[in-house]
Amino acid sequence: xxxxxxxxxxxxxxxxxxxxxxxxxxxxxxxxxxxxxxxxxxxxxxxxxxxxxxxxxxxxxxxxxxxxxxxxxxxxxxxxxxxxxxxxxxxxxxxxxxxxxxxxxxxxxxxxxxxxxxxxxxxxxxxxxxxxxxxxxxxxxxxxxxxxxxxxxxxxxxxxxxxxxxxxxxxxxxxxxxxxxxxxxxxxxxxxxxxxxxxxxxxxxxxxxxxxxxxxxxxxxxxxxxxxxxxxxxxxxxxxxxxxxxxxxxxxxxxxxxxxxxxxxxxxxxxxxxxxxxxxxxxxxxxxxxxxxxxxxxxxxxxxxxxxxxxxxxxxxxxxxxxxxxxxxxxxxxxxxxxxxxxxxxxxxxxxxxxxxxxxxxxxxxxxxxxxxxxxxxxxxxxxxxxxxxxxxxxxxxxxxxxxxxxx
Amino acid sequence: xxxxxxxxxxxxxxxxxxxxxxxxxxxxxxxxxxxxxxxxxxxxxxxxxxxxxxxxxxxxxxxxxxxxxxxxxxxxxxxxxxxxxxxxxxxxxxxxxxxxxxxxxxxxxxxxxxxxxxxxxxxxxxxxxxxxxxxxxxxxxxxxxxxxxxxxxxxxxxxxxxxxxxxxxxxxxxxxxxxxxxxxxxxxxxxxxxxxxxxxxxxxxxxxxxxxxxxxxxxxxxxxxxxxxxxxxxxxxxxxxxxxxxxxxxxxxxxxxxxxxxxxxxxxxxxxxxxxxxxxxxxxxxxxxxxxxxxxxxxxxxxxxxxxxxxxxxxxxxxxxxxxxxxxxxxxxxxxxxxxxxxxxxxxxxxxxxxxx
Numbered sequence: 001x002x003x004x005x006x007x008x009x010x011x012x013x014x015x016x017x018x019x020x021x022x023x024x025x026x027x028x029x030x031x032x033x034x035x036x037x038x039x040x041x042x043x044x045x046x047x048x049x050x051x052x053x054x055x056x057x058x059x060x061x062x063x064x065x066x067x068x069x070x071x072x073x074x075x076x077x078x079x080x081x082x083x084x085x086x087x088x089x090x091x092x093x094x095x096x097x098x099x100x101x102x103x104x105x106x107x108x109x110x111x112x113x114x115x116x117x118x119x120x121x122x123x124x125x126x127x128x129x130x131x132x133x134x135x136x137x138x139x140x141x142x143x144x145x146x147x148x149x150x151x152x153x154x155x156x157x158x159x160x161x162x163x164x165x166x167x168x169x170x171x172x173x174x175x176x177x178x179x180x181x182x183x184x185x186x187x188x189x190x191x192x193x194x195x196x197x198x199x200x201x202x203x204x205x206x207x208x209x210x211x212x213x214x215x216x217x218x219x220x221x222x223x224x225x226x227x228x229x230x231x232x233x234x235x236x237x238x239x240x241x242x243x244x245x246x247x248x249x250x251x252x253x254x255x256x257x258x259x260x261x262x263x264x265x266x267x268x269x270x271x272x273x274x275x276x277x278x279x280x281x282x283x284x285x286x287x288x289x290x291x292x293x294x295x296x297x298x299x300x301x302x303x304x305x306x307x308x309x310x311x312x313x314x315x316x317x318x319x320x321x322x323x324x325x326x327x328x329x330x331x332x333x334x335x336x337x338x339x340x341x342x343x344x345x346x347x348x349x350x351x352x353x354x355x356x357x358x359x360x361x362x363x364x365x366x367x368x369x370x371x372x373x374x375x376x377x378x379x380x381x382x383x384x385x386x387x388x389x390x391x392x393x394x395x396x397x398x399x400x401x402x403x404x405x406x407x408x
Numbered sequence: 409x410x411x412x413x414x415x416x417x418x419x420x421x422x423x424x425x426x427x428x429x430x431x432x433x434x435x436x437x438x439x440x441x442x443x444x445x446x447x448x449x450x451x452x453x454x455x456x457x458x459x460x461x462x463x464x465x466x467x468x469x470x471x472x473x474x475x476x477x478x479x480x481x482x483x484x485x486x487x488x489x490x491x492x493x494x495x496x497x498x499x500x501x502x503x504x505x506x507x508x509x510x511x512x513x514x515x516x517x518x519x520x521x522x523x524x525x526x527x528x529x530x531x532x533x534x535x536x537x538x539x540x541x542x543x544x545x546x547x548x549x550x551x552x553x554x555x556x557x558x559x560x561x562x563x564x565x566x567x568x569x570x571x572x573x574x575x576x577x578x579x580x581x582x583x584x585x586x587x588x589x590x591x592x593x594x595x596x597x598x599x600x601x602x603x604x605x606x607x608x609x610x611x612x613x614x615x616x617x618x619x620x621x622x623x624x625x626x627x628x629x630x631x632x633x634x635x636x637x638x639x640x641x642x643x644x645x646x647x648x649x650x651x652x653x654x655x656x657x658x659x660x661x662x663x664x665x666x667x668x669x670x671x672x673x674x675x676x677x678x679x680x681x682x683x684x685x686x687x688x689x690x691x692x693x694x695x696x697x698x699x700x701x702x703x704x705x706x707x708x709x710x711x712x713x714x715x716x717x718x719x720x721x722x723x724x725x726x727x728x729x730x731x732x733x734x735x736x737x738x739x740x741x742x743x744x745x746x747x748x749x750x751x752x753x754x755x756x757x758x759x760x761x762x763x764x765x
Binding site for chain 2: 172
């Protein structure tokens with residue numbers, strides 16, 4: 001077993017995993033209905049609103065949340081900040097789940113999914129289409145993420161030779177793994193350019209759309225790393241990684257500053273600033289979004305706060321909501337089919353349950369795999385085990401040890 | 409890799425990215441000489457809906473009933489079962505025109521006016537530009553925008569990107585498809601290829617809607633607008649080339665032809681007495697959204713130069729940084745790389761953090 005990553009020796013079946021499994025199962029049942037009776041049988045999609053939360057949350061926001069692997073690869077391998085390396089594997093795992101399920105969600109949402117292979121046929125491809133670029137890149141990136149994740153599997157099965165061989169070409173995979181998200185995350189913004197006036201003036205930045213999309217992808221990526229690391233620390237009672245996360249907070253701070261300056265500069269340039277204060281529902285949503293961007297900026301600007309895990313977490317969560325709300329606003333809340341039309345959209349209960357189920361699958365998969373494969377940094381785990389001996393309040397170590405042996 | 413190297417590379421990437429961006433902006437697509445379309449003159453429409461019925465007949469679409477007791481078509485909006493619809497808009501009558509319409513500042517005719525909604529067959533069609541699998545296509549000669557359900561993946565980007573909300577997906581079907589007006593020239597119908605007229609133009613009793621070459625229709629619209637209100641005029645029936653016509657009086661037209669320039673122009677043109685926005689048409693700029701979208705897309709991906717250059721930089725840095733055995737900028741001295749074998753990415757760095765903690 002590798003010396004620096006190690007499976008977490010805990011029980012596989014716990015109350016949280018049971019609840020998550022039930023939520024996942026409900027989603028699968030609803031999806032069976034969707035495939036049997038059509039999209040209209042479970043969603044509130046209509047002639048005015050062709051894209052609902054399955055696209056906007058599960059794909060557009062979901063892959064944004066899944067940018068942790070991208071953000072860390074950028075820092076660790078490209079900017080060469082090796083100290084963040086312990087965070088890479090857990091982030092990659094979350095990205096792998098986020099992207100795979102994002103891709104599956106896109107497939108579920110396709111009205112003619114049995115034709116999806118046409119995207120890969122050169123004679124059918126339309127190179128002008130932003131959607132083609134997104135589709136191909138996301139598919140390719142799912143494969144790349146899986147390869148990047150392979151070392152954990154190879155370590156688990158002690159396939160040293162295969163791992164050594166993979167390590168030799170890993171730099172290629174890593175480089176592609178940085179390029180692909182840069183391309184398709186920016187393209188998620190470009191998707192909106194062709195929609196023109198249907199995207200509210202507060203979010204229709206036209207030429208700048210790809211830039212805002214990639215910047216929010218990065219901020220969401222770094223934030224999710226902080227969020228996941230804090231979650232692992234608290235939820236799985238492990239050592240704090242605050243000393244590592246602090247530096248990420250610094251990066252987010254810079255990115256946030258850039259986002260806000262560009263955002264207001266763009267609104268000013270396009271003469272859209274009055275729309276910010278016109279008291280409409282959309283202006284209200286814009287103000288909330290902006291506040292969510294400003295809060296982490298304020299927190300992270302204070303060195304004292306940056307050093308505290310709890311403040312970092314608050315900043316990260318606020319930033320996640322900011323990035324998600326920006327994308328929700330641009331794609332759905334600030335989206336109107338036509339000024340004179342009477343179409344409305346609000347997700348149905350079944351639509352929501354599918355999205356919730358997909359998130360549940362991600363968390364469930366993450367929890368199971370960190371207990372099965374060497375994902376989390378080992379040094380913390382070693383300390384943990386010594387701590388268990390001295391601290392009886394942490395639940396029954398012997399039973400946990402036994403159950404994991406079965407799982408591994 | 410030190411900061412200087414990083415900046416050099418980043419700068420190089422930026423230069424390539426921006427220089428390939430000067431590839432030249434894609435302007436609006438040009439209309440083909442043989443492009444066909446329709447001219448709808450709202451001032452001639454009496455709202456009989458013969459075109460709606462004929463459209464349903466030709467396309468094999470069921471009536472949308474209000475209740476089972478009233479088995480006739482009561483469609484209120486375009487849908488996957490209604491590709492052509494007549495809508496009535498109530499004019500401002502006496503109140504609005506006198507006081508508050510300062511923002512539009514156009515004369516509004518009192519009473520009702522009807523508008524026919526169907527695919528505008530855009531010269532630079534958004535649906536064609538955005539479709540990932542070329543299911544939406546524009547005929548290079550006629551300019552008719554057609555749809556191929558066997559290619560379509562059902563992503564509904566065309567629905568989202570159409571400024572006129574034309575393509576409709578069948579949400580109520582397990583294996584639904586996109587439906588849109590194809591000017592009665594889709595496979596199995598092919599009325600245009602056979603020398604016939606689109607159904608809706610053929611049955612229009614007042615010549616409110618006529619078929620023809622776009623250039624002829626545009627000239628016809630300008631001819632009508634050039635006349636004085638009240639002048640007698642013979643309106644063609646069915647087609648611009650038709651020998652048949654119906655006499656009428658020239659009304660007071662809006663100052664522009666909708667579709668001449670909107671979004672890069674459309675092959676279905678509109679004339680009306682009320683402002684087009686009053687009649688529910690969107691007010692869109694002359695530069696097509698598709699051309700903006702494609703300009704951005706091709707600036708970034710034109711010839712794949714920029715991604716290739718970025719990938720080159722990333723490969724170089726990833727390889728170098730993996731080689732450096734995880735030394736990070738905060739600690740490493742210059743020229744410390746080399747010596748370590750590939751693959752041991754992280755050991756030292758992990759240990760380092762262990763030591764620190």
